[in-house]
Amino acid sequence: MNGIKKILGVVWILLGLATAYFGIAVLGLPKFASGKQEDLVFGIIIMLVLTPIITGGLLIFGKYSLSGEYDSED
Template sequence: MDGIKKILGIVWILLGIAAAWFGITVLGLPKLSSGKQDDLVFGIIIMFILTPIITGGLLIFGKYALQGEFSEENA
């Protein structure tokens, strides 16, 4: 079971990297450069609030899973 948790730790880290890329390139930058005020507000919220929270959470969760923090013997 600990092996599966470590593999899923890698998956969470990869998802965190993918979420950062998606949040910046697909949702953030195009909205910031569109010129509309509604898009600007949405782009700022995505780029500076949601993307760091989502990415940081996934990366930290993956790091802890790789370190074995969720193993049965630590309970």
């Protein structure tokens, strides 16, 4: 079971990196370039609030999983 947790740690880290890319390149930056006020507000919320929270949570969870913080002590 501990091996599965370590493998899932890698999965969480990869999901965190994918979320960072998606949040910045797909949702954030194109909204800044559109020129509309409602797109600008959405882009700011996505890039400065949601992307760091989601990405940080996934990366920290993956780091702890890889380091053995969630291992069973049987």
